[in-house]
Amino acid sequence: MSEKEIGRFEHSIASFEEITIEGKSYLRICKSDEVFQKKGKNIYFDEDVQVALFREGSKIYAVSNICPHQYAAVICDGLIEEGTVTCPLHGWIYSLDSGKALGSNARLKTYSIFELDGFVMLEKPEKNTPLWLRNF
Ligand code: FES
Numbered sequence: 001m002s003e004k005e006i007g008r009f010e011h012s013i014a015s016f017e018e019i020t021i022e023g024k025s026y027l028r029i030c031k032s033d034e035v036f037q038k039k040g041k042n043i044y045f046d047e048d049v050q051v052a053l054f055r056e057g058s059k060i061y062a063v064s065n066i067c068p069h070q071y072a073a074v075i076c077d078g079l080i081e082e083g084t085v086t087c088p089l090h091g092w093i094y095s096l097d098s099g100k101a102l103g104s105n106a107r108l109k110t111y112s113i114f115e116l117d118g119f120v121m122l123e124k125p126e127k128n129t130p131l132w133l134r135n136f
Contacts, residue, residue: 009127012045018124024112025124029053032115035060040076040085049125051111052076054085054096061096062111062122068101075108 016027030053035041041053042065050065052075065075067087075094078085084102086093094101099108112123 006127009046009049013124019121026112026121027124029120029122032118032120035120038080040065040078040080042073042076043122045125046127047073048128050076051122051125052078052085053113053120053122054080056080056083056096059083059096060113060115060120062113063094063096063099064109066108067092068106068108 013027016029019026019028029043030041035053035055037055037057039054043051043053044065045051048066050073051062052065054061054063063075063085066073067075067089069087069090069092072087072089074088075085077088079088080096083096084093085096085108092101092104092106094106094108097110099110101107111125114121
């Protein structure tokens, strides 16, 4: 991973207010009314770290926006139904609670998320390199 890539990620993280609760870091990511029912909102940190936010009923979810099937950043455009998101490219279905794909071992990374005083607080993401890129 180049220093330029790390710099871009750190710059993105620094653009949000950070608070610590019980030793865990969260980012004030947006206003609560910017996350609509059953419509994804993508938070872009860098090419490899993107978080899709969803609201369904009274619950709010945060999962990786990057589908592990073809490493496509499309989950925020997925169909939301009964606690799941369906990838718009090939229809893989993931639990929004666990990130686990139905019927396979694939998994979306999940993030802690909650609302506080009209804002959405997201677990501070860490820089990661996808497994398939780690050996290059
Ligand atoms: S890229 Fe998501 S199911 Fe194929």
